[in-house]
Amino acid sequence: MSQKKYWQGFGEVNDPKNFQKKVKDEFREELPFEDIDSKGLLDAKAPRRDFLKYLGFSTAAATLAASCKTPVRKAIPFANKPENIILGEAKYYATTYVQDGDVIPVLAKTREGRPIKIEGNDLSLFTNGGTSARAQASVLDLYDTYRNRFPSRKVGDKFEESTYEFLDKTIADALAGVSGKQIVFLSSTIVSPSTKEIISKFPNLKHIQYDAVSYAGMLLANEASGFGRKIPSYNFDQAKVIVSLGADFLGTWLSPVEFAAGYSKGRKIDEKNPQMSKHYQFESHLSNTGACADERFTHRPSQAGAVALGLLAALDGSVTAPAIDDNKLKAGIAKVAADLKANSGKALVVSGSNDMNVQVIVNAINNAIGANGSTIDWTRPVNYRQGIDKDMNDLVADMEAGNVGALFIYGANPAYDYHSAEKFKSAISKVKLTVSFGERWDETTSLCTYNLPAHHYLESWGDAEPKAGITSFIQPTIYPLFKTRPYQTSLLRWAGNTTDYDTYFRNYWTMKLGTADAFDKALQDGIMVGAGGTGASYSAAPVANAASALASAKKGGKTEVVLYQKISIGTGTGATNPWLQELPDPISKATWDNYAMISMAKAKELGVKLDMNYEYYPQKPVFEFAVGNKKVQLPVLVIPGMNADTIAIAVGYGRAESLGKTAFEAGQNVYPFISFNGTTVDYFAADVSITDQNKKQKIAQTQIHNSYEGLVEVVRETSLATFKKNPNVIPEYRQEMVEDFAKSTSDFRREATIYPDHSQPGIKWGMTVDMNSCYGCGACVVACHAENNVPVVGRNEVLRYHDMHWLRIDRYFVSDKNNPDDLKGVVFQPMMCQHCDNAPCENVCPVAATNHSTEGMNQMAYNRCIGTRYCANNCPFKVRRFNWADYTGADSFPNNQDQWIVGKLDDVVHQMNDDLTRMVLNPDVTVRSRGVMEKCSFCVQRTQAAKLKAKKENRVLGDGDAKTACQQACTANAIVFGNVHDKASEVSRIREDNKQRSFYVLEQLHVLPNVTYLEKVRNTDEIIENAEGGGSEKKPETSIPASLNKAE
């Protein structure tokens, strides 16, 4: 029995009264109005007469601006129209998103020859046609104004433009002169088979793969365990029990899109026979995956080995269990071991550790629970990460010793993310010939002598083999924008082969597939599935050594620090992308920065008061964190559910100025905190010292921007045991309301309202969101950005609560009522316009700019909007977004973006309005100007297009013809959209099959939303008491947990 509470921020928990009062204010900053003091209005700085003067002037100016002469517009057709282009119609090309070993088969949507949107490739079964936030945002990288536009070479201190002919000759000559020394190609993991062939054919070329976040521990451990230096495929869909030892497999670990697709299959609930997979998470900080776990146990990063050992000891006793002081953790290990034993053959253990010994133990655990061959597939090993940490160390040593004559670099950025970056920087100066194929002036490229920028993947031909036997093809969707060249072509040239890579690639595959037709078919599908390998068998040989090494590992200090990747930024490759920088982190809801996440206990220790001021104002206290002689100063964010003595900091921030305005000055680089343990790199530091800097820094969080002001029934979440015991809580609640409000007719829709009834004679669009399948990854948010031309507003505007996301993912912490740090889970709730049938926004609009359609959509006519913002004020879901400033440059006055009253917009906003960057805009969606309201439109441009297609083909609209951008992006099928009048549609079927879990947000307001949510169910045995009796959640908690307040 327990009582639970949902909360978004500490203000809500610790100081609800003040919190409610404060969030009622629309503005959290002082408004630029003069005080009305005793002097009266006329003496104020902006008196009435001035106001009238400005009014008169602006009216006159507006009249002049909309001048009476219509400009002459030109209409310029093609000189020769390409046969397969239909102006105004989108074309889709199958291609593949490849970034440092990450592989996601995608379709690129092009309009008039320019890619504008990335969609998942439905033919790709292993990703379930899904995408990630980074894949969605990758199209914006193509139009990055900071891309390298031409080949260049260093002359003196500066880079000068050069030509490929000249550089080819110069480099070939230089290569001839390095005799005796090594020629090294340093890259991130390369998954392209044709490229690997080119590399292998290059005379005397040593290829070293280096991953910013390495999986070498796993590769080496699997080799030692007899599987070869490989990483297997994981079948999360087959697993009844999933145990993750710090692996953020739904967020950043290895191939999260693929894993989320499998994982979600076990998390969908059949109401007739409710059951789901059980997910345990052991980790140090609150990760995205941990947030989705059914049960979580935290430990110090240095204890990762002990947890693995403890688990193996409890399973088969082949090793001795280490001593663990934490009783909760100890009990957790015992419980998990028992559950694993009971589900032998249907269980899976994964570990995010890069320690080879830990991974050896994890292999032993998986062997003990019969995972190999069932949940672990060794016949299709994956190629996502191939770097071995020691190779890189050896390379740097060789470079220092002067043994390296030539160094080519593609994809790798060791000057930024190598553990001894300074050492690398000095070593590279000893290499005579250094060539970078970098697309941007990243930290490493700036150190090289030559830069021959490679294409963006949307401009390239290529292939990728994500796992054995599965090939995904890359085809160009646009002619290269700049004077870039595939790095493979350069390698071919310098090896004396005159064919370019495009031809080489075509020949390679035409030979392999037999005919040109087969090759064309493969390109069209984008993905080709062939036979896998044979697999291998397990060897227990290394276990004893690994166990003794782990048992003797030294203990951590008082406080430890763990480094993690953010879903958006990753290892740092996302840092230059404005969409990704502005994507709120699923856990912290922070944008544009990294920070130190600390536990509530640590906050108390450091004297960070979790009162209203901490929560409410963006200024957060700054501390200095030191590991050895390496120091960074970062603001802290207090996060519940962290290990008490662990601090978590995201990598990928603190980038060089040459990378552009987006990446520069965002956060600090913490890669120096990682260390080499002799075999692999550790992504934690066991002892960190902390000193208070007595200053504050603003962090742009979106956490409490859209508060429900204490209203409940926003999220519904229960445990599997409670749901089984009392499945009809939601239907009974609804019945109660019918009895209260619609006694005579029991027609709740009509009787309980004074609104007129909207009729939908044909189609009625509706959406369901399964909160059990939403892991907060943010792919939908970025997809919505790209599809709907949602502007980027920059850090300073987010700080002023002006973020423009049409779709946000609300994060609610679930905890025991009296102990917020005892986190039971996190609920992610994608929140967009609910398209209410009784929409409160509609009837407060004085100009009817927002109104209802006969298809059940809440429409927004931008050109009608006069910006009263009454609608946003009246929206119970706070999903309407107002264009406070001219973010898109769409205003009729050209210089209206920066004003003294609106403030100066961040550089990134101007960057997004560059002619190059604007090529990413969707031409079917209006770019909004300043002063109008906007919100989710249910992707009306897509529904309209689908209807038109059906009409042209003289047929009934099919289910799935119209998919919203968020739905298309989702790997886990959490979002389903369609015509609810069609009883056979998926959305109707889901509503019919999930009556016990379907609920409307704030149902008691009777706004009749068209979005239904499916209740989140955690697979625990806990019985939640206030779910009993079939009533609603009780009214908001107003009592303040006194213990916490006093403690501070």
Add this chain to the structure above:
Amino acid sequence: MISSCKPIIQKLTLTLFFVFCFYGITVFAQDGKTLFNSKCAACHNPLKDATGPKLGGVLESDFYGGDIKKVYNWVYNVNKLVASDPHYMALKGQFGSVMTQFDHNSISEKDIDAIFGYIKQYVVDASTPTPPVEGRGGEETSNQNAVIFGIISLILAVIALILMQVNSNLKKMSDDAEGIQRPEPVPFYRNKVYIALVSIVLFIVGGFYLTKGAIGLQRQKDYQPKQPIYYSHRVHAGINQINCLYCHGNAWDSKTAAIPSVNVCMNCHKNISEYTKGPKLYDENGDPIDGTAQIQKLYEYASFDPKRPSSWDPSKAKPIEWERIHSLPDHVYFNHSQHIRAGKVQCQTCHGEITAMDEVKQFSELSMGWCINCHRQTKVDFNYDDKTGNKFYSIYERFHNDFKAGKMDSVTVKDIGGLECQKCHY
């Protein structure tokens, strides 16, 4: 038995053929023109060699000897004959390229008859010059009427004013005669009633025009800019009956109708290098336009040398910068294919009698009120009981029921939501 019948059948067919030739030749010529334009004109000209040989007199040549069957044989078996028959092999050598082979579905024997009928007629017509057709006139009467009415009103107003003055003078004289002393009359420009009346009228009239002008800002009905090439829709779509979609095919598939690219123009103009037979053309000032010179302009854009047609390199063509006439604001979504394919609206409904326009002018207002009005009145292609309409509408169950029950007699665009904001603004 059969052999005795044969001559009779032959005679019969021969007679029938002649009957057809005499009675049907105009019918043939009419169909034949359309067919020729759509199937042959890209490569063949009746009077001179182009990409392919000239077609006038081909049937009568020694090789064919008037036997149309030989032509059928060629059209349907191009690929075979060009490799075996020395006549065609020679032609291939001469022209360099080979004709596209047709099958019976794309062109029937009857069609070929019609095409050759047209060609025959064309050759005859070409030798007897036709007087040019007068194109303009007639539309100025309404303007003239307005001027006349205006002048009459002005004269009447002046007479009324004079009469009023005369009246007041007479009154004054009669008052003087009768010895009545009246105060000095107020002149009309200081008469408060007059002033009030005039200002009210001015306010109403001025306000009306100001509002109308403000609403009409950026609207450009009747806009008819001078284009870089004097391109006459009357000649192309009117007289030569080229289907709108031949050039604006994009409209069938997409939201934009698109202006044809230079290579589409050149499909026909590789062969048609001069303008001789059509009506005389005039620009807006009434000055004559030399059609051949306009085609020359096209050749400049296309970098085409009519003397050496085979050496044309289309990739050297430059796009033509037309002045855009129909332009909707960016916040309006309009889809051509929606209207012409799903809505089955004729091009002329919005673009006016385009087949009679030389240089195009904007026919419709393209204002929101104009769109909305049409949406109110236009009936959708609804599949009522007869199941002939678009099957998409079968999901509109309520309308089907209402129609059956006689509650509604037709479904308009408005009924299916055609007046809603987000049908055009998103």
